[in-house]
Structures are given as structure tokens and as C-alpha cells.
Amino acid sequence: MELYNIKMRASRTRADLGPGEQSYGEHISGAEHIVRAEEVPDLARELVLRAQKHSRGRPDFINIKVEAVPEDRCLHLQALPVRTLACRTPQEGLATACQLLREAGVAQPEAALQLMPLASTLRGAMLLDADSLARLEPDQQRGVRATSMGRAEVAASAASGKNHYQEALVLATKVAHAPGMVAEICISDDPDYVTGYVASPSLGYVRITCMKEMGSPHGGRIFFVRGSAEDVARAVHYIEHIPVLVENLPETPAQPQQRAKAAQAARPEQAAQTGQTGRSPRISLAESCAAPAPQGAAEQARHNAAGEHQPPAAGPGAASALPDKWASIREGLARLEAQGLTRTVRDMAAAPGHMVRCAGAERELLLLASNDYLALAGDARVRARAAEAVRVWGAGSGGSRLTTGSLVLHSELERRLAAFKHTEKALLFNTGYMANVGVLTALCGKGDVIFSDALNHASIIDGCRQSRAEVIVYAHNDMADLAARARKHAGRRGIIVSDAVFSMDGDCAPVPELVAIADRYGFFSMIDEAHATGVLGATGRGATEHFCCTPDSMPDIIVGTASKALGAEGGFVCGRAALIDYLTSRARPFIFSTALSAAPVAAALAALDILEAEPERVAQLQANAAFFCACLQEHDLQASTQSAIVPLIVGDEARAVQAAARLQEQGILLSAIRYPSVARGSARLRATVRSDHSQEELVRAAAAIARVLQELP
Ligand SMILES: *Cc1c(COP(=O)(O)O)cnc(C)c1O
Numbered sequence: 001m002e003l004y005n006i007k008m009r010a011s012r013t014r015a016d017l018g019p020g021e022q023s024y025g026e027h028i029s030g031a032e033h034i035v036r037a038e039e040v041p042d043l044a045r046e047l048v049l050r051a052q053k054h055s056r057g058r059p060d061f062i063n064i065k066v067e068a069v070p071e072d073r074c075l076h077l078q079a080l081p082v083r084t085l086a087c088r089t090p091q092e093g094l095a096t097a098c099q100l101l102r103e104a105g106v107a108q109p110e111a112a113l114q115l116m117p118l119a120s121t122l123r124g125a126m127l128l129d130a131d132s133l134a135r136l137e138p139d140q141q142r143g144v145r146a147t148s149m150g151r152a153e154v155a156a157s158a159a160s161g162k163n164h165y166q167e168a169l170v171l172a173t174k175v176a177h178a179p180g181m182v183a184e185i186c187i188s189d190d191p192d193y194v195t196g197y198v199a200s201p202s203l204g205y206v207r208i209t210c211m212k213e214m215g216s217p218h219g220g221r222i223f224f225v226r227g228s229a230e231d232v233a234r235a236v237h238y239i240e241h242i243p244v245l246v247e248n249l250p251e252t253p254a255q256p257q258q259r260a261k262a263a264q265a266a267r268p269e270q271a272a273q274t275g276q277t278g279r280s281p282r283i284s285l286a287e288s289c290a291a292p293a294p295q296g297a298a299e300q301a302r303h304n305a306a307g308e309h310q311p312p313a314a315g316p317g318a319a320s321a322l323p324d325k326w327a328s329i330r331e332g333l334a335r336l337e338a339q340g341l342t343r344t345v346r347d348m349a350a351a352p353g354h355m356v357r358c359a360g361a362e363r364e365l366l367l368l369a370s371n372d373y374l375a376l377a378g379d380a381r382v383r384a385r386a387a388e389a390v391r392v393w394g395a396g397s398g399g400s401r402l403t404t405g406s407l408v409l410h411s412e413l414e415r416r417l418a419a420f421k422h423t424e425k426a427l428l429f430n431t432g433y434m435a436n437v438g439v440l441t442a443l444c445g446k447g448d449v450i451f452s453d454a455l456n457h458a459s460i461i462d463g464c465r466q467s468r469a470e471v472i473v474y475a476h477n478d479m480a481d482l483a484a485r486a487r488k489h490a491g492r493r494g495i496i497v498s499d500a501v502f503s504m505d506g507d508c509a510p511v512p513e514l515v516a517i518a519d520r521y522g523f524f525s526m527i528d529e530a531h532a533t534g535v536l537g538a539t540g541r542g543a544t545e546h547f548c549c550t551p552d553s554m555p556d557i558i559v560g561t562a563s564k565a566l567g568a569e570g571g572f573v574c575g576r577a578a579l580i581d582y583l584t585s586r587a588r589p590f591i592f593s594t595a596l597s598a599a600p601v602a603a604a605l606a607a608l609d610i611l612e613a614e615p616e617r618v619a620q621l622q623a624n625a626a627f628f629c630a631c632l633q634e635h636d637l638q639a640s641t642q643s644a645i646v647p648l649i650v651g652d653e654a655r656a657v658q659a660a661a662r663l664q665e666q667g668i669l670l671s672a673i674r675y676p677s678v679a680r681g682s683a684r685l686r687a688t689v690r691s692d693h694s695q696e697e698l699v700r701a702a703a704a705i706a707r708v709l710q711e712l713p
Contacts, residue, residue, distance in 0.1 A: 002037035003069045005148060005243070006044060010051035010059035025061055027123055029054045033167075034069055034150030034243055055191050056217065069148075074243045075334040076152060078327045079250070080173045081204035086256035090194075093211040097185055097198050104183035104200035106224045107131045113185075119143070119220030120189060127236070130182040130224040136232050144223065144236055149174045152245040164193060165207075165253050172199035174244040177331070178235040179339045180227035187211045189219030209256055230652050230681055238338045248324075340654040341674060352378040352567075354692045356669060365669040366697055368687040373644050374534050374607075374617045375692040376567030382606040386568075389602030397595040401428075402584075405595030413601050416608050417572050420541060421558055425580035427573045428601070430593055432530050432561030433459035435571030437466060438587030439526065439557060440495065444469035449494035449523075451486060453477065453509065455502050457528060458677075469494070476502075479513045483520075490521040495557070500543035501531035504678050504686065506645030508536070511543045512553045526557035534565025535644050540611050540618040562604040566611070569600035621691040628689050628698045635706030647673075648685040648705065655712055656683035662708045668701050685709075 011025035029051055035043055044064050051062045087093035094113060101109035112133055119126035124143030127136040137143050149170050168186065175184050176199050183200035188211075196211030196219070212218065225235050336342045347359035352372055355364045376382050389409065399405035410428055418426040429435040440463030444450055448469040452460060454476045464471045472489070475481040486496065496518045498509040511527055518525035529542040537545025544554060557579065562570040573583060583590060611617065625644045632639035632646070639646055650656040653674045660672035663685075674683045685705065689698065 001071050003034055003071050003074065003150075003243075003245075004037060004040050005032065005034050005067045005069050005150075006040055006047070007032040007063075007065040007067075007147075008044075008047035008051060009061075009063045010054065011061045012057065013060050028056045028059045030123070031167075032147045032149075033170075034074070034148065034245060036154055039154060040066060056189075069243050074245045075177075075337055076245050076247055076330060077173050077177055077334050078324070078331055079169055079205075079246050079248050080176055080199060082169065082207065082250055082254045083204065084207040084209065084254040084256045087208055087210045090210055090212050093196065093208045096208055097196070097211065100198040100200075100203055100206055101183050101185060101224070104198070104203055104224075105130055105226070106183055108133060112222060112224070115222065116187065116220045117218065119222050120218045122220070125184075125186075125221035125223050127223045127225060127232070130226045136225065138233075138236060143221075144239055146171050146175055146239050148241060149244040149246065151249050152247040153249070164188065164190075164195075166249050166251075168197060169205055169249060170244075170246045172197065172205050173246045175199070175223060175239060176201045176205075177244075177335055177338060178223075178225070178238045179335075180225045180231040180235050182224040182226050184221065184223050186221045187219040189217055191215050191217045207253060228681055234339065234654070242338060244334075340657060354690050354697070358669075363667065365664065365667055366693075366701060368668060368670040368689070368693075368701055370688060370690060371531070371564040372567050373565040373621055373688070373690055374540075374567065374611065375690055376565070376607045376610060379567065379607075379610065381610060382567055382603050385606035386599040386603040389598035393598035395597060395599075397597050399595065400591065400593060401595045402591055407595070407598060407601070409598055409601045409605070410595060413570075413605050413608075414572070416605060417560075418574055420608060420612075421544070421560070421574040422541070423554070423558065423574040424577045425575065427580045427583050427587070427590065428596065429571035429573070429587070429590055430596055431569070432528070432559065432563060432571035433462075434589035434593065435559045435561070435573050436460050436528060437463040438589040439559060439573055439583065440464055440469075440497070441467045441588060442583055442586040443467075443524065444493070444495060447493075449489050449492050451482060451494065451496040451523070453498040453502075455499070455505065456497065457499055457503050457530070460497055460499070460528060464497075477507065477509060479510055479517060482514070483517045486517055486521040486523060495524040495526050497526040498528070499531070500527040500529045501535065501643040501645065503531055503645065504673055504684070505647050506531075506641040506643045508532075508543060508546070508642045511547045511555065512549060515549070515553050515555050518556070524557060525555040526559065527555045529558055529560040530564055531643055531645060533560045534611060534618065535621060536642075538618070539615045540565065562600065562607070566604050566607040568603035568607055570596050570604055617691045621689065624689045624691065624693050624695075624698060627695060628687070628693075628702060631699055631702035632705065635702060637702075637706055637709070644689050646687045646689065648687065648709070650683050650685060650709070651681055653680075653683040656685060659685055659708050659712055662712075663704055666704045666708070668704050670705075 009030045010028045012028060014025040031047055033043065047064065048062055051059055085096055087096055098109040098113065106112060107130060112128060115126060122143030124145035127144045128134065129136055151166065151170055172184060175181060181201065183198060185198050187196040194210050194212050194214055195207055197205060197207050199205045225232055348356050349359040350357040354367050354375065356367045357364050393407060397405035397407065401410065414426040414428055418424060429438055436459040440450065444467040446468045449472060450464050450467065450469045451472050451474055452464055454473050472485050474485055482496065496514060498514055500509055500511060509527065515525045527543060532542040534540040536542050539545065544558065556575055558574040560572050562568040573580065621644055625641055628646060629639045629641055637648060639648060650659060656672040656674060660670060663670060670685055670687045672683065673686045678684065
């Protein structure tokens, strides 16, 4: 589909401007739409006519600009649901608008409306903080202009004259999807048009039939937002630049409704009469917003106007009354895209190593994003053992560990892991994720308490949630905060849980202190060594080795995974025999999932053999991490780590993604980490080093990172 953005600006000559500058003359009217190629000529004509007949007066400069828009850049959004509220006077209309704004989350709507005369002088909209009403437009003379949008379907009658209603709905739909948008209020500046609207993601598009006196040329538009300065900048960028196509637009406005009750809404005349009796026009807005169930002509039209994305109706009759179940998914995707939070997978085409090649690409990239810290995933001995295991044992295990899937290999690996971590026993899970969920849900339930570090891994967070225990989040690595909270709950059954190495920041938890606090107040201590195993300690045994834990200061529960430094797959829990026996009978992810197949188990065994025989790999990894940080510091970058993870905080999500993309162009692959993996506004580049990176490679990577971060706007 060929799409064009067509833009009209009409102005009056200003004596102080030269002939070439008249597009900056006194503004009269403007419009902008994205349309299909075949609609361009009619619309251009229509826009010129509209400019010539504008009630603000005759322009002597009309500029029409037509630009191609690549369709794959357009977001597709579903039109907001529409309601119309009948009001007889501007006072009534404005009071209704205030009530709606308050419901959408605007703190002082009356005070905001006082700013409307000022808003009416802007070409664009006024942008206000929803709480403080502080003005946030980057340019306060101009305001924020919602542009670059259109309807996804070809209009039934493209040049049928002006359709305030559809155009406004397209704009309101785009604006409502802006990140941080709370609500919008709009009053037309057309003297002949007194209907205005309030729109918000929660209210939908609510038309109010009288917002000003007939004949008044004063209108205006205010957007209310909430969020950080970065969020606001993102919202403005989206509103002004991201092309949007709106689907399922109703042809005609919804019939007015005075009250929310369906019976009256269906009979507008009667509803209007209710208004005329002088009874309070105040309606329960909450009630009327709760369920915008399709009803009336407008809703019908909305459904009839279904585009090609609309799934077919389920059966005769019934389906038209149901909302489109896919709408929330489409809108969710559009919102993610607008916020720079869409995630996609990237396939690698080459065997694992410190150099990789993305599928479809020619070039090899230096990999600074791998958890295969010790280069064991590609080690010939590990591969050979895995291949041999498949030859002997087959590709799949065929059952869960407690039915028929347990192989002698599984038990052998459990014995090896227990010995490696110096605990009595170990239990294998399919992944580290499942190990965390399994432990937390087996050991804690309703009435219990879990103390969880604020930056713990998602699998711990999910385990906490699924356990239904009370979850108390303590400040990151803040043992004083933890101790104070633990003291208050001493005597309850519970767990203190922390990443040993934090997966996004690379710092270590103070394990001995954590264990001491747990012991003092009678809680279990649990640490997740996913990024510590094979990385910390002289022989890679993890945080317990790094901190020289004695039997007294060993955590009760050690979780780990073979999927990182061990280059294989499979989560595990190490601890006392009683703990492991209990988990064997109670941990649901262990019980209800098919056992790991032989290949990853054999690979992990081979990796442990190598790790024990070649502890110099761990030393090399630790030296590389320190060397890489020193290189970055030489470029004046703040870089430090206690592990093999080096975070470089960028802040803005889009900027982090851009930096990673530029580095990829320069032959370096590392990850941009964004919300929800880290807090909003703390997006970062996350580099991980490996034992097989050469110093020369790390020097080159540090220089490239410094250059890209410097060049970025
Ligand atoms: C990667 C990771 C996990 C999950 O391990 P998998 O084996 O990949 O499921 C758990 N905890 C932390 C801290 C991690 O970084």
C-alpha cells in the first residue's frame, strides 16, 4: 500500500516578511493526513477549498506538501471507543469535561481550564503535567503538534467535505497512546462548531455537545501527561513524528447519552428531555466508562467498518456484540513500539565462541554479550561428551525425573554439583528459572515471608509471587535495611533471598552478612549463583568461595545454573540432604516437567571436569574483566565490576538501543538492557567478558564503546 502524508498550511501575508518567507505568515488554518496514493488528489483539492473558506478569513498563501510514508513505519491503532454526552450550555459542558478529566487522573481540571485561552493562541496543543499543571512544551510559542496520522481504511467518501469527527478521533486515538498520556481536552476554534471532547486511554473518546458559545473563535487543546522528563520527551516525539494509522473508525458520531443507562442511551430524545427538566446533568461517569459495550448506530458502524485485520465473526448474530479480543494485543504492541520497548529475537548463525555471526549477515562480530564466560559451550571436549550422550541415551529423556526420565547421568551430575559447592546434596532442575520458582514455592506459602533484594532476578521475583507469601523487598545490598525488616518479622517462617552476582549490575551481594542476618532472625538464607558459578572464587566455586564461607556462614540454599559459565543447560539447588529430599517431593517445576535430556547433562559434567582441571580459565576471566574496566576508565567511562558483567548506564531506552546498533555496525555485539529488565530510565549497555577474549579485542571494544557513547546525541 502506497501511503503519503499530505500537509496543508494556510496563512495571510505579513508585511514584515519577504516573499520567500510567507509560509511563516499569520497562521489561518492547517491540516495534515496520511492517506493512500489514490486519495491524494481529491484530498489536496479538499484541503485547498477548506483553507479558502476558513471562517478565520481568506488566506493568501496556501502550501500543500505531499510526502511518501513507508507503510512498515506506521503503527496501527484501534480507534478509541466513542461516547457522546449531551450538554445544553457551555457551563454544563465544561463542568462535565472537568469531571471526566478528574476521573482520568488530572488533579486540578478547573485550574487547567483557566489556561485554555492561552492554549488557544498556540498552533499546537498545550502540554501540561497532570499533577502540577506545569507547562512542558519544548516550544511554548508553538505548542505540541499532533501530526503524521491517518485512517487505515480508505474513507468511504474521501472528499465529502470536512469531517471534524473522524479527524478528531484519529488525532485523539494517536495522542491517547502516547507514553505517559493521562488525558486530552479539545475545544474547536471553528466558530460554527461547539462540540468538543475529552479523551484518555481509560475513558475513550467522549464527545461533549456544547463546550463554548456558538460563534466564538476561541478553542484550544491541552494534553496532560505524567512521567519523567525523558518520558515527556518521548511522548512529544511520538506525537509529532511517529506515523499512525487508525483502524475501525465509526462513520458517524455516537448518539448523545445523558445518562449511562442503556435504555436511555438508546433513546436520545428521551435522554435530551431528561436534561431539559433541569435535573442535574451530572452522570455517574465511572459507571458509563466501565463497559463501553457496543451499542447504537455508531458502534454498529465501527464493527461494520472492520478492516482486513479484523478476525471474522464467530457465528451469526452473537459476535457483533462482543469486543474484538485481538484489539488489546494490537494496541499493546503499538504502545511497546511507541515506547521503544519492543523485543525481538536475533538468530545466530555461527557456532558459539567469542566471535559470532548473526543469521543473514556476512560479518563476524566480537561477542561481548555472552554468559558462556569460560568458553565451554563450544569446547571440543564438552561437545564430544554431549554428542556421545545423545548417541548412547537418545535425544529426549522421555519422562519426568520421578517417573521414567531419570538417567544415571542426572544423579551423577547432582553428586558432582554437591561436591563442587561443598554441600551435602544437589537437585537438578531444567533451568535456573525453574530452580528459583521451585524452591521459593516449595518452602514458602501463605502466611510466610520472603525478603527479596530490590534488584533480584525475574525468576526470583516470579517465585516470590507464585509462593503467595508476603514479599518484603529490601533496598539493594543494604544489609542495615534488611536487618531492620527481618527483626520485625523474627519468628515467622521465611527466606532471605538474593542474587549472588546481580545480573544487570555485576555487583556481589554481601553473602556472609546476609547469612548472619538470616541466622540471627531464624530465616533461611538463599543465594542465586547463576552469574557467580565459574566466575567468582579462585576455582570458580562461586560467591561462597569468594567470601571464604565456612560451614557456619554457608547459605542454607544455593541455586545455580549450568547454562552460564558451565556452557550447558540445567538449573540446580545445593544444600543439606533434608532440603534436597523435601524439594524432590515438593518442588512443582521439578515434579511436573520432563527431565533434562542426556546431552546438556553430559555437557555439564564435562564442563565441571574441565573447570576442576583448568582453574586458570577462571583466573583469565577475572583478569579480563579487570583489564576491560581499566580500558573503559582510560576513556573516562565509569566502569567497574565484581564479576564478569560490566554495565554502562545510558539512561534513555532509545539511546541505549541506538548505541548497541551502532556498535554492531562497528563489529561489536553487546546488549542494550531496558525496562522491564532494569528500571525505566536506567537503560544500559551491558558487556560481559569471556576468558577467551584477547587483550587486543578488549582494547578495541572499549575504544568503540567510548566513541559511540560520545557521538550519540
Ligand atoms: C540467568 C539467570 C537465571 C536463570 O537461569 P536459566 O538457567 O537461564 O533459566 C536465574 N537467576 C539469575 C540471577 C540469572 O542471571
